[in-house]
Amino acid sequence: PYTFQNPIYAFTATLVAVIVFIKPVRYYLTGNHNAYQRTILAMDTIGLGIFSVVGVSNAYAAQPNAGIYLTVFVGVLSGVGGGILRDVMAGDTPYIFVKHVYASASLAGALVCALMWRTVGEIPAMLTGVGTVALIRCLSAHYHWNLPHAHD
Numbered sequence: 001p002y003t004f005q006n007p008i009y010a011f012t013a014t015l016v017a018v019i020v021f022i023k024p025v026r027y028y029l030t031g032n033h034n035a036y037q038r039t040i041l042a043m044d045t046i047g048l049g050i051f052s053v054v055g056v057s058n059a060y061a062a063q064p065n066a067g068i069y070l071t072v073f074v075g076v077l078s079g080v081g082g083g084i085l086r087d088v089m090a091g092d093t094p095y096i097f098v099k100h101v102y103a104s105a106s107l108a109g110a111l112v113c114a115l116m117w118r119t120v121g122e123i124p125a126m127l128t129g130v131g132t133v134a135l136i137r138c139l140s141a142h143y144h145w146n147l148p149h150a151h152d
Helices: 008-020 023-031 033-062 068-089 101-120 122-143
Strands: none
Touching: 033 068, 033 101, 033 122, 068 101, 101 122
């Protein structure tokens, strides 16, 4: 897989894990509920954005003439797939089923990235896609946005 050809992904995950286990950081995060929630939101948002646009990039790498549908599909699957695995392994309900803006943000970011890819280039498209995800996630957290859902 392409992800294992570049060690930056494993390095980033290892670095974040080491930082979280540093005692002052751990104390700050666990002793302050608001700081913990904001940090989790920020890290999850950054991860969602990055994995969504890396999925778009991987789709274009595998199929240079790929259409928008394929690239966005792979981008969203890459973006939300890791979070689903994380939540299932932790014994939690996957976040995608709890906060619907999660997958919608990934969809918007992947779509923006894929639409901009051929006109502005890879890096600007990816940065704009990550920014789109971050903007939607931050606005949805601040304004408590959620998509309509069935009531029990």
